[in-house]
Structures are given as structure tokens and as C-alpha cells.
Amino acid sequence: MRMPDPEQGIIARRAEIARALNAIVPGEGVIWDDDELRVYESDGLTAYRQAPLIVVLPETTEQVSRVLAYCQAAGVKVVPRGAGTSLSGGALPLADGVLLAMAKFNRILDIDFDNRCAVVEPGVTNLGITQAVEHAGFYYAPDPSSQIACTIGGNVAENAGGVHCLKYGLTTNNLLGLEMVLIDGTVLTLGGKHLDSEGYDLLGLMTGSEGLLGVVTEVTVRLLRKPETARAVLLGFPSAEQAGDCVAAIIGAGIVPGGMEMMDRLAIHAADDFVQAGYPRDVEALLIVELDGPRVEVDDLISRVTGIAEAHGATTSRVSNSEAERDAFWAGRKAAFPAIGRISPDYYCMDGTIPRHKLPIVLERMREMSEKYGLRVANVFHAGDGNLHPLILYDANEPGELERTEEFGAEILKLCVEVGGVLTGEHGVGVEKRDLMGAMFTETDLKHQQRVKCAFDPDALLNPGKMFPELHRCAELGRIHVSGGKLPFPDLPRF
Amino acid sequence: MSTTFKPENADQVVEAVAWAAAEAQPLEILGRGSKRGFGRPVQAAHGIDVSGLTGITLYEPQELVLSARAGTPLAEIEAALEDAHQQLAFEPADLGPLLGAGVGQGSIGGMLACNLSGPRRIKAGAARDHFLGVHAVSGRGEAFKSGGRVVKNVTGYDMCKLLAGSHGTLAVLTDVTVKVMPAPEKTRTVLLLGLDDAGALAAMTQALQSAHEVSAAAHLPASIAAGSAVSYVAGAGAAVTVLRVEGPGPSVAYRCAALRKDLSDLAGSEELHSMNSTALWRELRDVAPFVGPPERPLWRISVPPQEGPRVAAEIVGSLGAAYFYDWGGGLIWLALPGPDESASDGAAADAGAGVVRAALGAAGGHAMLVRAPEALRAAVPVFQPQDPAMAALTTRVKDGFDPKRVLNPGRMYAGV
Numbered sequence: 001m002r003m004p005d006p007e008q009g010i011i012a013r014r015a016e017i018a019r020a021l022n023a024i025v026p027g028e029g030v031i032w033d034d035d036e037l038r039v040y041e042s043d044g045l046t047a048y049r050q051a052p053l054i055v056v057l058p059e060t061t062e063q064v065s066r067v068l069a070y071c072q073a074a075g076v077k078v079v080p081r082g083a084g085t086s087l088s089g090g091a092l093p094l095a096d097g098v099l100l101a102m103a104k105f106n107r108i109l110d111i112d113f114d115n116r117c118a119v120v121e122p123g124v125t126n127l128g129i130t131q132a133v134e135h136a137g138f139y140y141a142p143d144p145s146s147q148i149a150c151t152i153g154g155n156v157a158e159n160a161g162g163v164h165c166l167k168y169g170l171t172t173n174n175l176l177g178l179e180m181v182l183i184d185g186t187v188l189t190l191g192g193k194h195l196d197s198e199g200y201d202l203l204g205l206m207t208g209s210e211g212l213l214g215v216v217t218e219v220t221v222r223l224l225r226k227p228e229t230a231r232a233v234l235l236g237f238p239s240a241e242q243a244g245d246c247v248a249a250i251i252g253a254g255i256v257p258g259g260m261e262m263m264d265r266l267a268i269h270a271a272d273d274f275v276q277a278g279y280p281r282d283v284e285a286l287l288i289v290e291l292d293g294p295r296v297e298v299d300d301l302i303s304r305v306t307g308i309a310e311a312h313g314a315t316t317s318r319v320s321n322s323e324a325e326r327d328a329f330w331a332g333r334k335a336a337f338p339a340i341g342r343i344s345p346d347y348y349c350m351d352g353t354i355p356r357h358k359l360p361i362v363l364e365r366m367r368e369m370s371e372k373y374g375l376r377v378a379n380v381f382h383a384g385d386g387n388l389h390p391l392i393l394y395d396a397n398e399p400g401e402l403e404r405t406e407e408f409g410a411e412i413l414k415l416c417v418e419v420g421g422v423l424t425g426e427h428g429v430g431v432e433k434r435d436l437m438g439a440m441f442t443e444t445d446l447k448h449q450q451r452v453k454c455a456f457d458p459d460a461l462l463n464p465g466k467m468f469p470e471l472h473r474c475a476e477l478g479r480i481h482v483s484g485g486k487l488p489f490p491d492l493p494r495f
Numbered sequence: 496m497s498t499t500f501k502p503e504n505a506d507q508v509v510e511a512v513a514w515a516a517a518e519a520q521p522l523e524i525l526g527r528g529s530k531r532g533f534g535r536p537v538q539a540a541h542g543i544d545v546s547g548l549t550g551i552t553l554y555e556p557q558e559l560v561l562s563a564r565a566g567t568p569l570a571e572i573e574a575a576l577e578d579a580h581q582q583l584a585f586e587p588a589d590l591g592p593l594l595g596a597g598v599g600q601g602s603i604g605g606m607l608a609c610n611l612s613g614p615r616r617i618k619a620g621a622a623r624d625h626f627l628g629v630h631a632v633s634g635r636g637e638a639f640k641s642g643g644r645v646v647k648n649v650t651g652y653d654m655c656k657l658l659a660g661s662h663g664t665l666a667v668l669t670d671v672t673v674k675v676m677p678a679p680e681k682t683r684t685v686l687l688l689g690l691d692d693a694g695a696l697a698a699m700t701q702a703l704q705s706a707h708e709v710s711a712a713a714h715l716p717a718s719i720a721a722g723s724a725v726s727y728v729a730g731a732g733a734a735v736t737v738l739r740v741e742g743p744g745p746s747v748a749y750r751c752a753a754l755r756k757d758l759s760d761l762a763g764s765e766e767l768h769s770m771n772s773t774a775l776w777r778e779l780r781d782v783a784p785f786v787g788p789p790e791r792p793l794w795r796i797s798v799p800p801q802e803g804p805r806v807a808a809e810i811v812g813s814l815g816a817a818y819f820y821d822w823g824g825g826l827i828w829l830a831l832p833g834p835d836e837s838a839s840d841g842a843a844a845d846a847g848a849g850v851v852r853a854a855l856g857a858a859g860g861h862a863m864l865v866r867a868p869e870a871l872r873a874a875v876p877v878f879q880p881q882d883p884a885m886a887a888l889t890t891r892v893k894d895g896f897d898p899k900r901v902l903n904p905g906r907m908y909a910g911v
Binding site for chain 1: 581657
């Protein structure tokens with residue numbers, strides 16, 4: 001993975017830059033001791049490590065504004081960071097860049113049940129929001145698996161998902177407003193407690209922009225009333241194809257489950273061995289279908305779902321009759337990643353999305369790749385929305401195995417694009433999938449995206465090296481190429 | 496000489512826009528022309544009419560996805576969805592009648608470019624929340640794409656969000672992909688009778704905070720209710736607060752009963768079944784109470800729901816307007832008196848913009864002048880005015896896509 005060459009001139013000025021930043025953020029809010037910097041050298045994508053030049057921990061929007069304005073004036077790159085749980089290297093530091101850690105923005109500012117929203121600082125954890133409102137029967141819907149640690153600011157940057165996206169949407173569908181700071185220090189307010197954007201939907205554009213457009217300093221999220229009840233069905237199938245057909249049939253019947261998760265045989269066994277979830281071990285695919293809503297509705301839909309499953313050849317069908325039982329069904333799925341960690345020294349978590357009906361062909365092709373690369377792969381699948389998480393099992397201590405794993409992973413993601421899907425469903429492009437963007441986008445597509453970047457950050461100082469395989473200069477992108485320009489098109493109808 | 500291009504495919508869109516960019520000749524973008532009077536008047540000698548780009552190119556009900564060329568009539572799409580018992584969950588308004596066009600004239604591209612939604616906005620989101628993928632031609636005369644055909648996708652910037660609601664000022668949409676959802680099996684509406692605005696807000700808030708999954712909440716003051724085509728509403732002889740409940744039959748029946756019981760301290764209630772419910776919510780979606788003379792200024796005001804009655808009262812106090820609420824109080828549709836009625840002179844000069852926007856105050860929100868005579872829409876900021884920083888960023892975004900200002904220039908803001 002090549003990052004932009006560090007600017008030696010900036011590195012040489014570290015002490016001067018740190019002092020200038022310390023004048024904005026006093027005391028221990030600026031870190032540049034090498035030992036202390038090491039804490040920040042990677043995020044959830046631990047294969048890549050790089051200590052930052054300096055870490056700054058601002059406490060106010062004004063400090064963020066002054067830090068960014070200083071960095072722009074001084075030509076210093078900035079990498080924003082929430083809790084550092086990114087699986088795509090979104091918060092990977094730069095040797096010549098300031099790491100702007102938003103950890104001290106950890107207050108919940110306003111809980112407004114009447115307007116059904118909460119205003120929080122970006123360093124509040126995803127789960128922290130729900131915990132602050134659940135006493136009144138509310139929750140915040142997106143629930144990425146790292147929700148105990150990941151921050152809402154990071155969720156905005158990555159447009160985080162979770163297992164309930166089909167019914168409740170991703171982060172972008174659950175935001176009402178942001179306060180953000182541009183690289184020149186300008187503080188902007190997007191949205192608020194009302195709906196819809198008054199101009200261009202910059203709130204939607206910011207969400208999932210991976211820290212390349214601005215730094216979020218305040219977030220207004222929608223709060224939802226907790227469903228009256230939730231029940232889950234555990235379904236086992238002799239083949240992934242049957243399980244996939246069952247998912248399609250459920251949705252075709254007009255049922256949108258709160259969650260619908262699939263696991264393959266290797267994932268089932270690993271999870272069952274780890275937490276004794278009681279999963280059937282003689283099946284090729286396991287489905288967990290969760291229905292939530294009013295009790296009378298859930299009971300009705302549960303029986304419809306089990307009927308559909310039986311018609312599609314389910315060999316196991318168990319319905320949860322208590323919260324404890326529902327939790328038990330989920331326990332294995334929620335422990336799937338660490339369970340794989342038990343049976344392999346290392347694993348690499350992929351994140352593509354495919355049109356659901358392509359699942360059998362994608363699984364078949366992955367089996368072939370698995371043999372070709374000599375690496376095992378376990379599959380966990382958000383079946384409702386087509387988001388696939390293949391986990392490639394490898395051993396980083398075996399020479400060449402990480403490289404083979406990355407090649408395998410890249411081939412999986414290209415396959416996802418080939419069948420009509422996308423490179424990343426919820427983990428982000430980051431550094432990890434940066435060089436694969438060409439598999440999905442043309443140069444013209446990417447230039448249009450980069451012109452958005454230019455509108456926000458003309459000097460490309462915010463999180464460079466992420467998302468785009470190559471950053472063009474804004475001056476070059478701004479030029480318009482005109483070719484002649486008469487009106488010669490004989491075949492273009494007009495009236 | 497004025498020319499309107501009528502491309503038959505995306506390549507011809509590229510050709511026409513490339514010419515416009517090279518010659519710096521602005522183009523007015525037309526889908527099917529139903530919302531031509533929506534926004535500021537566009538200053539363009541030429542036009543590009545994409546009504547020739549039609550057809551559903553992909554519809555997979557079990558994958559909840561539909562793709563179509565941008566000029567495809569929305570009516571055609573809604574008919575295809577209905578056949579499979581599906582729908583656009585965000586319930587896009589048909590603004591045609593309101594803006595002087597016919598019923599059912601709009602295109603899917605126009606609907607997305609205006610980011611339309613309807614009463615279900617509070618539960619299901621707006622067009623932008625269902626806009627999965629796009630092929631478009633920017634003002635540089637270059638075709639580009641973004642997004643895809645899957646719901647979960649974070650690959651690159653979410654350009655669909657940016658294009659939704661950009662009113663054709665950044666790119667000409669050529670092909671679009673949207674998320675579709677199952678249609679509810681049953682729909683019922685609880686009517687609460689005789690509440691004033693404050694009481695209605697309290698009732699709607701309680702309903703929307705409940706676990707009963709209310710999918711729409713509106714309040715019609717007595718004079719608006721009286722004009723409804725639904726006899727139960729028109730005949731109530733009082734203000735009517737309406738709460739919609741959708742889903743499987745037994746669930747809907749249970750939730751309606753529960754809501755009526757929960758709210759019985761606040762007001763007496765009635766219930767509408769499917770046919771009447773559908774008719775009523777279509778009326779409100781399409782703002783039927785204010786279909787009428789094109790000179791009568793109409794505002795669409797989005798505010799925090801709890802601010803709705805205060806904002807409406809402040810405006811009505813100075814301008815004598817008629818209004819109703821949707822979105823649990825968060826959306827106010829407000830019509831000023833027509834020219835033949837006794838409008839104050841000040842209001843006539845700026846279509847009430849000064850009063851409307853002052854009423855928003857510090858609470859946040861925005862007001863759009865949806866309908867007014869062309870001269871007024873040219874003179875008064877139709878979209879909520881931006882502060883200098885936001886205006887500058889908006890201009891820079893526009894520069895990236897349309898540096899020569901050839902796509903719908905001035906539709907949203909002067910110079911953009």
C-alpha cells in the first residue's frame with residue numbers, strides 16, 4: 001500500500017508546528033512524544049501502521065476551526081479520527097500529518113423526545129446514544145457491530161450500517177443535522193431538527209465522505225421508538241442457494257424483516273464451537289430472521305416466514321419464545337468474527353455488496369478462489385441487503401500469506417462489482433480499497449467525485465491517500481475541455 | 496434562435512450539453528415539464544427535453560430495486576410497482592396540479608431532481624433516501640455515474656444525495672436506480688376531531704412517540720378540512736387531526752384501536768378505512784387544498800415539529816394565510832390570499848417572504864416559495880437564503896459540475 005510520500009520539510013518542522021497547535025489547544029491536548037504517538041498508529045485495519053506527526057485533541061468547535069485554519073495556512077495534512085475502529089484504514093495516520101482526535105467531544109448536548117432527535121458531540125459512542133434514551137423507550141437505529149466503541153462522528157464519516165439496515169437504513173437515513181468545520185476553519189451548520197435540505201444536500205454528501213471533506217463537530221440524529229416486540233427465527237438449509245431463495249421469497253411476500261443474517265458452514269461451526277449457540281451443524285447455510293414491531297404483527301409474520309422457509313427446504317426451523325432465546329440465536333452471529341479469530345491466527349474481513357440473487361454464483365466462485373489461494377474463507381452475510389462479509393483465514397507470520405490474502409480479497413471485491421454489486425457496503429474505501437476504485441468507476445466518474453473534494457478542500461489536506469487511487473490537482477480538474485463547439489449534430493433531434 | 500434538444504439516448508445528452516458548455520449557452524432541463532414553474536425562473540435561451548429517454552430498464556421486486564431512464568413517466572413506474580404490490584415508500588408528491596400542469600405528468604428524473612416526498616417522509620425518508628444509483632451528464636458535457644443497484648453502498652461520495660434536490664443545476668440525469676418497498680396490505684386513518692393547533696401537535700407527538708408505527712400525521716384546520724373530498728373529513732364541521740396506520744390487517748386494526756384509546760383524553764375519534772384513507776392522504780400529499788389560481792403564493796415550510804404551530808401563528812397573524820400541517824407539525828403548507836382577496840400590499844410585493852422567514856427565527860428550518868407568479872419568483876428568494884459561507888460552498892460545488900453555468904442557471908439561486 002503506497003501512501004503519498006511524506007513531506008520531509010513538514011516533518012522537519014514538527015516542533016514548530018506542535019508549538020503553534022499548543023497555542024490553540026493548550027496543555028496535554030497536543031501530543032508529539034514518539035512513545036505516546038504509537039497509541040494512534042493504526043485503526044481497526046491493523047495490517048497498516050504509521051505513527052502520526054502530531055496528535056491534537058481539541059475540546060471545542062472553535063479549537064477545531066483554528067487548528068484546521070492553521071494547518072491549511074501551514075500546508076499541513078490532517079487526518080480526523082473518532083474511536084479508530086475503521087476496518088478500511090480510514091483513520092490511518094500520516095507521517096507528515098496531524099491526527100485530529102475527536103475523543104474529547106463526548107457530551108450528549110440535547111435529548112429532545114418531542115422532536116424525536118438528539119444532539120450529540122461526535123465522540124459519543126453509537127451505543128452511548130441509545131443508552132442515553134432507552135429509559136424512555138427510544139433508540140438510535142444504525143447498529144454497526146463495533147457500536148460499543150465506535151463514535152457517531154466516525155459513523156457519519158463512514159456512513160456506518162449494521163444488521164438492521166434493510167428496514168431502518170444506514171447512518172445517512174438517520175441523520176437530521178451536522179455542525180462541521182471546513183479546512184479553512186469555516187464552521188457550517190447543515191440541517192437541524194427539521195427535515196430536508198434547504199439547498200444542495202451537503203448533509204448527505206458529508207455522510208460517508210471518510211473525513212475528506214470536513215470535520216464533524218456536532219451531530220443531530222433521529223430517535224426511534226423501540227419496537228413493541230422482536231422475535232427471531234433460526235433456519236437451517238442444506239444449501240446456500242435454498243437459503244438465498246428463501247430470503248428472496250420472504251421479501252417477495254412483502255415482508256421486510258428487522259434483520260436477516262446468513263452464515264455459511266465454516267462460520268456456523270466456528271461460532272457454535274465458541275459460544276455453544278446451539279446452531280444446527282449439519283446445514284450449509286443458517287439464516288436468522290428477526291421480525292420486530294407490534295406483537296400481533298410479529299406473531300403473524302413469524303408464522304408466514306416459517307411457512308416460506310419450509311417451502312424452500314429448511315431442515316431446521318426454530319422460533320424464539322423469549323428474549324433469552326432470541327439473544328441466544330444472535331449470540332453466535334454476534335460472536336462470528338472473534339469465533340473465526342479462535343480458529344485462525346489472523347483473519348481479514350471483507351465487505352462487498354452484491355445483488356442478492358447472485359449469492360450462489362459468488363459463493364461458488366469464492367470456493368474456487370479459496371482453493372487457488374490455498375486459504376480458507378468463512379462467510380457472514382447481511383442477507384437482507386446483500387452485504388457480504390467474507391472472512392479470509394490466514395497467518396501473518398507465514399511469509400507471503402498476508403499478500404496472498406490481500407490478493408484474494410481484491411479478487412472477491414472485483415467479483416462483487418462484476419456481478420452488479422459494489423466494493424464496499426459499510427466499511428468504507430479508506431486505504432484498503434482505494435486502489436480498487438478503478439474496478440467500479442471510470443476516470444471521469446472519479447474526477448467528478450474529486451471536484452466535490454476540491455469544493456471543500458482545494459489543497460487536498462484532509463485525509464489524503466484515502467478513497468482515491470490518485471488525487472488530481474484541483475486546478476487541473478477545474479479546466480474544462482471543449483472540443484470545437486459548433487452545432488453540427490445531424491442526428492440530435494430538436495424542435 | 497431558440498433550440499430545444501430532444502435526445503433519444505444518453506450519448507445525445509452528452510452531445511447537447513457539450514455544445515452548450517462550449518458555446519456557453521444555458522439550457523433549461525425538462526423532464527416532462529410538469530414542474531417547470533418550480534423554483535426560480537431559469538434564464539436560458541435553449542432547452543433539453545429528456546422525455547425521450549424512457550423505459551424501465553430493470554425491475555426486480557424480490558431485490559427491491561428498479562432502474563429506469565430519467566424521462567420515464569412516474570405514472571408508468573407507479574403502475575409497474577402496483578402490479579407487484581410495491582411502492583415508492585417516500586410517497587412522492589405530484590406537484591403538477593399545484594403548478595398548473597395535469598395530474599400524473601411528472602418523470603422519475605424530475606421527481607428525484609426535486610427530492611420530492613410525501614406524508615410518509617417522517618417514517619420512510621425522502622427521494623434522496625431511496626436514490627441508489629445514477630448516470631448523469633454534468634455541465635462539462637461528460638457522462639458519469641455514481642452509486643449502484645444495491646442498498647448498502649459506501650463506495651465513494653454519495654453523489655445521489657447531492658443530485659437529489661439539485662433541481663438540474665449540476666447534471667442532467669439520464670438513468671436512475673431507486674429502492675422500492677412492499678406496499679402495505681392495509682391502511683387506516685384515525686381522525687381526531689376538534690383540536691386546536693396546540694392540541695393537535697400534542698396528539699401527533701404522542702402518536703409519533705408511540706410504538707404504533709404511525710406512518711403519517713397531519714392536522715387540518717376546520718376551513719381546510721371542510722374542503723376535503725373525503726366526506727367524513729369534510730363533514731366533521733371541525734378541525735381534523737389525522738394519523739395513518741399501515742401494515743398487515745390484524746396489526747393495523749390493533750394499532751388503530753390502541754391509538755384511539757391512548758388519545759381518548761384529548762379528543763373524540765373516528766376511523767377511515769382503506770379507500771378513504773388512500774384518497775385523503777393523496778389529497779394531502781399533492782397539497783390539493785391549495786390547488787388553485789397560480790397567482791396565489793404558496794409556501795412549503797420545514798421546521799422542527801414542535802415549532803410548527805408557533806411559526807404558523809406568527810405568519811397568519813400578519814398575513815391572514817390559510818395553512819395545514821403535515822409531518823407531525825414539521826411541515827407547514829401555507830397559502831397567502833389570492834390577488835382578488837384582501838392581501839396586504841407588503842405581502843404582495845414579496846409574497847410574504849419577509850414575514851415567513853422572520854417567523855422561522857432561531858429555531859431553524861427553511862421556507863420555499865413553491866408557487867407564485869414568475870416575476871415574484873424572480874424577485875424573491877424562492878429557496879431559503881444562504882449565509883455567505885454556505886453560499887460560497889454552494890457556488891464551488893456548482894463550479895465543479897457546471898463551470899459554464901449552462902444547466903438550469905438560476906433555478907435555485909442567482910448565479911448558481
